[in-house]
Amino acid sequence: MKIIMLGAPGAGKGTQAKKIAAKYGIPHISTGDIFRANIKEGTELGRKAKEYMDQGLLVPDELTCDLVVDRISQPDASNGYVLDGFPRTIPQAEALTKALEARGEKIDYAIDVTVPDENIVSRMSGRRACLKCGATYHLVYNPPKKEGVCDNCGAELVLRDDDKPETVQKRLNVYHAQTQPLIDYYSKAGVLFSVDGTQDIDKVFADIVAKLG
Numbered sequence: 214m215k216i217i218m219l220g221a222p223g224a225g226k227g228t229q230a231k232k233i234a235a236k237y238g239i240p241h242i243s244t245g246d247i248f249r250a251n252i253k254e255g256t257e258l259g260r261k262a263k264e265y266m267d268q269g270l271l272v273p274d275e276l277t278c279d280l281v282v283d284r285i286s287q288p289d290a291s292n293g294y295v296l297d298g299f300p301r302t303i304p305q306a307e308a309l310t311k312a313l314e315a316r317g318e319k320i321d322y323a324i325d326v327t328v329p330d331e332n333i334v335s336r337m338s339g340r341r342a343c344l345k346c347g348a349t350y351h352l353v354y355n356p357p358k359k360e361g362v363c364d365n366c367g368a369e370l371v372l373r374d375d376d377k378p379e380t381v382q383k384r385l386n387v388y389h390a391q392t393q394p395l396i397d398y399y400s401k402a403g404v405l406f407s408v409d410g411t412q413d414i415d416k417v418f419a420d421i422v423a424k425l426g
């Protein structure tokens with residue numbers, strides 16, 4: 214099963230993608246996590262990506278597309294995957310479609326997690342991330358067992374630099390201008406469904422599972 218998660222930053226794509234990956238036994242591939250891991254390791258890609266991420270801008274397509282095409286070609290992705298945070302532009306979607314077509318494959322589902330902009334800023338300011346294992350929490354809606362500590366790996370939880378309110382507004386503007394057109398793209402491809410992302414985390418997941426079967 215090949216799945217794409219769509220939705221505004223903070224809509225809950227990562228939260229749901231991790232649950233889908235666990236239930237269906239497919240890898241969760243997050244371009245944001247890949248960039249953050251590169252930043253942490255101090256790679257050239259990380260250095261370049263950080264310049265854009267800190268400003269709330271998208272990393273250029275030429276740094277993003279090949280990376281994803283390589284990742285989905287790995288053996289663990291042979292039965293499918295859930296892509297989280299990619300594609301984010303029409304050229305990225307076209308590059309993905311082309312790479313899949315070359316192998317006689319296609320995306321099975323694009324899941325749009327809908328949350329109004331008004332809810333996003335509070336979601337993001339309460340988000341706490343583990344930069345070691347990629348787990349995500351929320352101070353109110355999904356708190357860790359011990360404040361400030363990752364349940365999974367025990368590392369420290371942080372507020373991401375790009376989750377500060379001034380950057381979140383910019384990311385939302387970028388989402389509406391560059392990423393929202395993908396809803397139409399995948400709707401035309403006949404693979405889109407939407408879920409109401411304002412419901413609690415388990416209810417959103419139940420709605421997704423009801424569609425995926």
Ligand code: ADP
Pocket residue numbers: 220221222223224225226227228229336337339340341349350351352354355410411412413414417
């Ligand atoms: P995205 O991957 O779309 O940027 P996340 O999955 O990281 O979003 O979720 C953003 C924040 O909102 C996190 O702190 C997460 O714990 C919280 N969250 C996710 N889904 C819900 C939900 N259905 N209700 C309330 N909070 C949620």
Ligand code: AMP
Pocket residue numbers: 222244245246248265266267269270271272273274277297298299300301302305375384
């Ligand atoms: P995320 O973890 O999905 O919220 O992504 C964090 C940031 O990484 C985004 O705001 C972008 O700067 C960058 N990023 C992640 N995925 C992509 C992508 N597919 N295209 C461009 N930039 C991306």
